[in-house]
Amino acid sequence: MANFEGATAFVPRATAGEFDVDLDPQWALEDKPNGGYLLAVLGRVAGSLSTHPHLTAISGSFVQSPKPGPAVVTAELLRAGRGATQLRARLTQDGLPRVEALITQGVLDDAEPWWSGTTPVDLPPxxxxxxxxxxxxxxxxxxxxxxxxxxxxxxxxxxxxxxxxxxxxxxxxxxxxxxxxxxxxxxxxxxxxxxxxxxxxxxxxxxxxxxxxxxxxxxxxxxxxxxxxxxxxxxxxxxxxxxxxxxxxxxxxxxxxxxxxxxxxxx
CATH class of the missing domain: 2.40.160.210 (Acyl-CoA thioesterase, double hotdog domain)
Structure with a gap:
């Protein structure tokens, strides 16, 4: 079992924009990696290409569920702006596309909202x-x-x-x-x-x-x-x-x- 950082780790390949990842079996439902976890793997890899430190948005399409184990992520820088970086990433396994995502990196803070229309859900302790x-x-x-x-x-x-x-x-x-x-x-x-x-x-x-x-x-x-x-x-x-x-x-x-x-x- 790997902690979150270890479970989303990657190793760059010799080819620019290609990375090896190892999908952790613990971050899964039965033998199918959790969808949010797969997007986090893509976000971790793509974020390494950005000067902006924080993932702010990600949208992923799930083509076919991969299995835990080795996989390859290909990441591409689409645009590096002053306020945000846009990237694309794809996860493949056995030569087949499994998940593809568009990612935005930016700079987040912990400031209070100027306005909010949401109320936190009321829960027991x-x-x-x-x-x-x-x-x-x-x-x-x-x-x-x-x-x-x-x-x-x-x-x-x-x-x-x-x-x-x-x-x-x-x-x-x-x-x-x-x-x-x-x-x-x-x-x-x-x-x-x-x-x-x-x-x-x-x-x-x-x-x-x-x-x-x-x-x-x-x-x-x-x-x-x-x-x-x-x-x-x-x-x-x-x-x-x-x-x-x-x-x-x-x-x-x-x-x-x-x-x-x-x-x-x-x-």
Whole structure:
């Protein structure tokens, strides 16, 4: 098991713009690396080509899930401006494209917002929210990433574990890195994809592979766990959306995201 920095490490190849990575099996659901983790790997590599220190936006398309193990990332600088750098990165494995992303690097601070239309999700204290198990309900598969990302769901939205989903299409809870490290702009990309698939709260449980995920990091997070809320807008056509917002220990929005996932509905 590698910590986040080790799990997203890379080694430059002799060819400019090519990098070797080793996808860590711990940051995965069964044998499928977590989508947010894959984007963080791409962001780590692409960020090495930028003079701007922080990932501020990333949008990824998931062509085919890779497996844990060796892979190659190709990164390209698109534009280096005064306020931001735009880049493109692709992850390939066995010669096939797996994930492709557009990335923006910039400079974040920890200032208070000038205006905000969001209210931090109201949660019970962290100690009153039991830690989620690495075993999916019914023992269908193992969620290895919950060994490295500590997930504590609000008991009010945990009925799906007993076969009693709320039907509201919502999850909320606490997240922190299990090794005690603080969140940073890159690891927050993992956080937006670390909650249960929203189908579990709608009576449509099971793996929901990500088709596309876009995340926006808003500021440097304060130390400590984050509070996170995921909601669905609509289910249909074999897809569901996840709308994500997370707040730091100072009640400030630190990251937001939207993703589209495939969803197999009950017959």
């Amino acid at each position: 962290l100690a009153d929210c039991p830690r989620s198990s690495t075993e999916a309900p019914g023992g269908a598969f193992r969620i290895h990433i919950l060994d490295v990302v500590e997930q504590r769901l609000d008991p009010a939205v945990s009925g799906f574990k007993r076969g009693e989903p709320t039907g509201r299409g919502e999850f909320a809870g606490w997240l922190r890195l299990a090794d005690g490290a603080d969140w940073d702009p890159l690891s927050l990309v993992v956080a937006v994809d670390a909650m249960p698939p929203i189908g579990y709260d709608l009576g449509a449980p099971g793996w929901a592979p990500t088709v596309q995920l876009s995340a926006y990091v808003r500021r440097l997070p304060a130390p400590g766990p984050i509070r996170i809320r995921v909601t669905a807008t609509e289910v249909g056509g074999g897809q569901v959306d996840h709308v994500v917002r997370a707040w730091d220990s100072k009640d400030r929005l630190v990251v937001q995201a939207t993703q589209i996932c495939a969803l197999r509905l009950p017959s």
